[in-house]
Amino acid sequence: MSKNQRMYLVPFWVRVWHGINAVLILVLTVTGISLHFADPGRMLVEFSLAARIHDIAGVLLVAAYTFFVLANIVTGNWSQYVPATPNVFARCMAQAKYYAVGIFRGETHPHKTTAEARYNPLAAVTYWAVMYLLMPVVLVSGLVFMFPQFAPDRIFGMDGLLPIAMLHYLSGAVVVMFMIAHIYLGTMGKRFSSLYRMMINGWYEH
Amino acid sequence: MKSVCQDFSAPVVWLYFLYNRFTQVPEIIQINPGFLTLDAPKPAISENTSRWDYHAIGMRKILKALTFFTFLILIAGSGSVLAQTDKGDLALAEEVRKANKECESCHTEDALVELPRDDLDLARLKDLLVDPHKYKGSNHGHMMCSECHGDGYSAYPHDKKAPESLAACDECHASKVLKVEPQFDISIHANIVTDAFSCSSCHDPHIALIAKKFTDVRMVVAQDNHMCLHCHDSDLVFAQYAPPDNEKSGLKKVRPNLISIHKWLPNAALHWENVRCVDCHTPFSKKLSHEIVGKDKAERNCIACHSKNSELATRLYRQMGLEQEKKYGFDNSAILANSYVIGATRHPLLDGIVLIMTIVTLGGVLAHGAFRLIAAFSRRRKSK
Numbered sequence: 001m002s003k004n005q006r007m008y009l010v011p012f013w014v015r016v017w018h019g020i021n022a023v024l025i026l027v028l029t030v031t032g033i034s035l036h037f038a039d040p041g042r043m044l045v046e047f048s049l050a051a052r053i054h055d056i057a058g059v060l061l062v063a064a065y066t067f068f069v070l071a072n073i074v075t076g077n078w079s080q081y082v083p084a085t086p087n088v089f090a091r092c093m094a095q096a097k098y099y100a101v102g103i104f105r106g107e108t109h110p111h112k113t114t115a116e117a118r119y120n121p122l123a124a125v126t127y128w129a130v131m132y133l134l135m136p137v138v139l140v141s142g143l144v145f146m147f148p149q150f151a152p153d154r155i156f157g158m159d160g161l162l163p164i165a166m167l168h169y170l171s172g173a174v175v176v177m178f179m180i181a182h183i184y185l186g187t188m189g190k191r192f193s194s195l196y197r198m199m200i201n202g203w204y205e206h
Numbered sequence: 207m208k209s210v211c212q213d214f215s216a217p218v219v220w221l222y223f224l225y226n227r228f229t230q231v232p233e234i235i236q237i238n239p240g241f242l243t244l245d246a247p248k249p250a251i252s253e254n255t256s257r258w259d260y261h262a263i264g265m266r267k268i269l270k271a272l273t274f275f276t277f278l279i280l281i282a283g284s285g286s287v288l289a290q291t292d293k294g295d296l297a298l299a300e301e302v303r304k305a306n307k308e309c310e311s312c313h314t315e316d317a318l319v320e321l322p323r324d325d326l327d328l329a330r331l332k333d334l335l336v337d338p339h340k341y342k343g344s345n346h347g348h349m350m351c352s353e354c355h356g357d358g359y360s361a362y363p364h365d366k367k368a369p370e371s372l373a374a375c376d377e378c379h380a381s382k383v384l385k386v387e388p389q390f391d392i393s394i395h396a397n398i399v400t401d402a403f404s405c406s407s408c409h410d411p412h413i414a415l416i417a418k419k420f421t422d423v424r425m426v427v428a429q430d431n432h433m434c435l436h437c438h439d440s441d442l443v444f445a446q447y448a449p450p451d452n453e454k455s456g457l458k459k460v461r462p463n464l465i466s467i468h469k470w471l472p473n474a475a476l477h478w479e480n481v482r483c484v485d486c487h488t489p490f491s492k493k494l495s496h497e498i499v500g501k502d503k504a505e506r507n508c509i510a511c512h513s514k515n516s517e518l519a520t521r522l523y524r525q526m527g528l529e530q531e532k533k534y535g536f537d538n539s540a541i542l543a544n545s546y547v548i549g550a551t552r553h554p555l556l557d558g559i560v561l562i563m564t565i566v567t568l569g570g571v572l573a574h575g576a577f578r579l580i581a582a583f584s585r586r587r588k589s590k
Contacts, residue, residue: 038513047512057411162542162546
């Protein structure tokens, strides 16, 4: 593959943050499952160990997220998550149609990747929703879970921690589902491994 | 029934109605009306039969009326006895109040503000104070002090032998003690602490209220943990019962620091507020008992409580009604009323939905990938 078919696309800090984020979310998923579905005989990680790891990884994820938001503001990287106009909806539909039909027919990718628009509109909108809507819910509910004195004392005749715990569990489950889809969609590059390599060395193959 | 109720408005009529309902003579007996008149000869089958029957019926009516009045007198009698008992209770309560006030005049903190007399032995008295409000709310609160403390206290200075008259717990709680003793005998308290250790070392009879009487689990936790912390969080009290740590030196065992020995337990402070020490410090293989175990044998398996079949349901929450079970579809919802216990207070339906959605996502991407591969191979084959 010659050099002119590559484009340096992903800044170093985004790749470092992405790697840390990925590891932390995997750890939180495994320990979170161990805690929520705790049962004699089928433990992924021993309960008290899982509790400690989940706490530490959770705090680190809050730190990583704070870094991500601040760095996005400072570097202007935030604009990557706002799909470029015009026809955002139509282009999102075109992208969805490509995943549903076009890809099986060997059609070309509807989005032209550039340094200004790294992600296709559907990906940009999804990343925006995950990072700016879903993640705050997971992280804030997780922090309240960690410091239950900030939770309401009682709600509907039950422990006030219940809605916090439910929110954390359900939003966490959505993050896991996003992660599954995200890992799979990572195979959608020029080759199966192209996008994985891009997230390590920063170079986009086209 | 409604018309009957309206007709039978007077209590006496009501009683008669009830009496008839429950004393109706079975038909088989009624065939022979002379049956109830024991001394009446059996009616012969003759022309006179109807005359005998006539007498017998008359006797029966008289007997029935007599029985009814006896019934009435009994009811009225028992009513007045009950009323007297009420009066008796009031009089007894007054007597208890009066007698206990005598003791309270010295043995409370309030009494120390203005000493009732000058010759009190304050050094001893300071360890013999009772909170009268707590005492009145306790299980023993309706009892006279002297019921346990015996005689010899009516005058001051008290009789030197008076402490000997202190009643043992099993004088009233014999069956309980019989049940508890074998459990206690194998507990760490029986094995390592000094002989000074007894029921009241933990169960202060002037305070204790049985768990059943509490409506809030956190109050049960607070009371029961106070029993343990009374010694285990005080070097002074701990030393009273502590065994010698080293036989040669004769030095007493030093009280272990609770925070450092519970370091392994995540969110230790949160646990101490919401579960009892004994919930872990009794063997899980048995029912909750008086077999208190030390750190080596105490339960460290988190999922004994943090799982669907949580031990908490049969321990701390055993007094809390099972009617709360499955409230809003949650497992262990009786626990959830007080604490969200991860692993235990789960929602099976919600968990099922989350699990299915995750499997669908995973299955979806795997199927998509498989179709992509198949499509790619078939395209390659066509292009060849």
